[in-house]
Amino acid sequence: MSALPGAPHLARAGAELQLDGRALAALAREFGTPLFVYSQAAMLEALAAYQWALQGRRHLVCYAMKANSSLAVLQSFASAGCGFDIVSGGELARVLAAGGDASRVVFSGVGKTAAEMRQALLAGVRCFNVESTAELDTLNAVALALDRPAPVSLRVNPDVDAGTHPYISTGLKGNKFGIAHAQAVAAYRHAASLPGLRVVGIDCHIGSQITQIAPYLDALDRLLDLVEQVEAAGVPIHHVDVGGGLGITYSDEAPPAADELVAQLLQRLDARGHGHRELLFEPGRSLVGNAGVLLTEVLVLKPGADDGSGGKNFCIVDAAMNDLVRPAMYEAWMQIEPCTLRASPPSTWDVVGPVCESGDWLGRDRALAVQPGDVLAILSAGAYGMTMSSNYNTRPRAAEVMLVQGRPQLIRERETVASLFAGERLLGRA
Numbered sequence: 001m002s003a004l005p006g007a008p009h010l011a012r013a014g015a016e017l018q019l020d021g022r023a024l025a026a027l028a029r030e031f032g033t034p035l036f037v038y039s040q041a042a043m044l045e046a047l048a049a050y051q052w053a054l055q056g057r058r059h060l061v062c063y064a065m066k067a068n069s070s071l072a073v074l075q076s077f078a079s080a081g082c083g084f085d086i087v088s089g090g091e092l093a094r095v096l097a098a099g100g101d102a103s104r105v106v107f108s109g110v111g112k113t114a115a116e117m118r119q120a121l122l123a124g125v126r127c128f129n130v131e132s133t134a135e136l137d138t139l140n141a142v143a144l145a146l147d148r149p150a151p152v153s154l155r156v157n158p159d160v161d162a163g164t165h166p167y168i169s170t171g172l173k174g175n176k177f178g179i180a181h182a183q184a185v186a187a188y189r190h191a192a193s194l195p196g197l198r199v200v201g202i203d204c205h206i207g208s209q210i211t212q213i214a215p216y217l218d219a220l221d222r223l224l225d226l227v228e229q230v231e232a233a234g235v236p237i238h239h240v241d242v243g244g245g246l247g248i249t250y251s252d253e254a255p256p257a258a259d260e261l262v263a264q265l266l267q268r269l270d271a272r273g274h275g276h277r278e279l280l281f282e283p284g285r286s287l288v289g290n291a292g293v294l295l296t297e298v299l300v301l302k303p304g305a306d307d308g309s310g311g312k313n314f315c316i317v318d319a320a321m322n323d324l325v326r327p328a329m330y331e332a333w334m335q336i337e338p339c340t341l342r343a344s345p346p347s348t349w350d351v352v353g354p355v356c357e358s359g360d361w362l363g364r365d366r367a368l369a370v371q372p373g374d375v376l377a378i379l380s381a382g383a384y385g386m387t388m389s390s391n392y393n394t395r396p397r398a399a400e401v402m403l404v405q406g407r408p409q410l411i412r413e414r415e416t417v418a419s420l421f422a423g424e425r426l427l428g429r430a
């Protein structure tokens, strides 16, 4: 039997699939389905791998909270000393509501509004990751109006060689993100000339689900080249932020461990004489992805292949693309496991949701022994699951449970249908 992504927190005990020793089928019965279940311990261990490797160095790990922004998740990370990478004013409000510290927040994103800039400046964020010269000018105006200098780091597009690293999606020329490497020195000069801004760092973010170390080393080298040029031009740079993007195991990917990635980056930093600099990371998926599962109940079976009608076998479940969009949106493969194994031989099923779209599938051609009423677990659903969910087809969003020292706590109630249209109005009479 294949390994379980999410192990050792996820394990089989006899027929039962368990997370932190809790039978998932029992949690589905207690809290209903669809249900996200997270292991707090797995999240904190993933964070600790970065923090441990960075011990003794000036550093800050900023969790890229768009991966999973539920308040209890943020609270867990904040109490472990973690900072946050945000991409909106809404995410900043979540950090503060969860007890996070604005001074450990970096504000990323290619299109910040002036209102969001004001909100973040007043809250006292650690820095703005600025993506264009136009944004420098807007931020400068906002900062001058509030009489508060804005700390800035420029997000540089390192243009890491596509031929060598075709899996990189955001660090290439022709991408909407970041300031082109060739324009970076001029952009720093411009930033330093603006009275409302204070240059504090440099950053990049080269892509997502990266499974090798080499592109990070290439990107770091490109950043350090710039740091040297910018400082030679008289603009000091304090921190270097290498972004996020470390991959996780969905099926057979073998990404490096976070501590191995950190160790090699530190080695490169030292080798180039930049060991004194503060190092920032913005991991998202690698902190939460394998710490969560989505539980769903089998509603009905439509055996189109096994009944001789020449179709496919469909296993229709109560979770859908609105709960977990990665398969529909990216054709992402996510492992699907029965929560309680059956002794009967498996058939091949397409696991699909009830939404009225042919793209509404969670897994194709999966060997499963299932019956209606069974509970399935979709693994590695802790990242980009709940945060990308929607109410399409007027489907209330799932509930969320966190296992804290093995004990389940409801951290988000299941939405009610009434709440979905509470803000809507019928037309008045003309």
Ligand SMILES: *Cc1c(COP(=O)(O)O)cnc(C)c1O
Pocket (backbone or CB within 6 Å): 064, 066, 067, 085, 108, 109, 205, 207, 208, 209, 243, 244, 245, 246, 282, 283, 284, 285, 286
């Ligand atoms: C999405 C994002 C991250 C996190 O990416 P992961 O692949 O989830 O680690 C980090 N930094 C920025 C700027 C991002 O947009």
